[in-house]
Amino acid sequence: MSSKVFLQLQGKATQASRVVAEYGSSYYKQVLEKNRHYVQEPPTAEKCSLLSKHLFYTRIASIPGRYETLQKELDSVKQIWKNRQALRVEDAGIAALFGLECFAWFCAGEMIGRGFTFTGYRV
Structure with missing residues (x-):
């Protein structure tokens, strides 16, 4: 520099x-x-520790509900796959664009992780 x-x-x-x-x-x-x-109140380290435990166990308690939601989503995807003959071109296009967007975000994350380079080598 x-x-x-x-x-x-x-x-x-x-x-x-x-x-x-x-x-x-x-x-x-x-x-x-x-x-x-x-x-x-009081804003102490002990209170922070207690709140951290509240958050952790609350998130653990939410897992069954999240799992149930995931199962419903998977069931709807299975149902769409079974009826794929009736799938409209618009729906297929939206699904393809969503997949492309996910891939683009993955690529962007990879580039950011490598320090904003395409090859991984810094000049």
């Missing part, structure tokens, strides 16, 4: 840190006050 680019980057970082130092505290207080009703 050239020194000119480095100096520009350093200047931008310095400017950003000044803005954060000047407005960060007031923004933090404003957001906290606006969302005060979400804060559990």
Whole structure:
């Protein structure tokens, strides 16, 4: 990286840190006050641990309902597959576009994971 680019980057970082130092505290207080009703009292590490356990076990308790929903979705896909002769071109096109979109998001995620490169090698 050239020194000119480095100096520009350093200047931008310095400017950003000044803005954060000047407005960060007031923004933090404003957001906290606006969302005060979400804060559990007393705001301690023990309370955070308790809430974390609540979230974990609540999610575990929701698994049977999610599984039932998944089974219903799979049954509807099986039913569509059985009646595929009656499938309209529009429905097939929508399914193909959905599959293409999923593949595109997968590819984008792979590129992001490799550091925004196509081959995996950085120059």
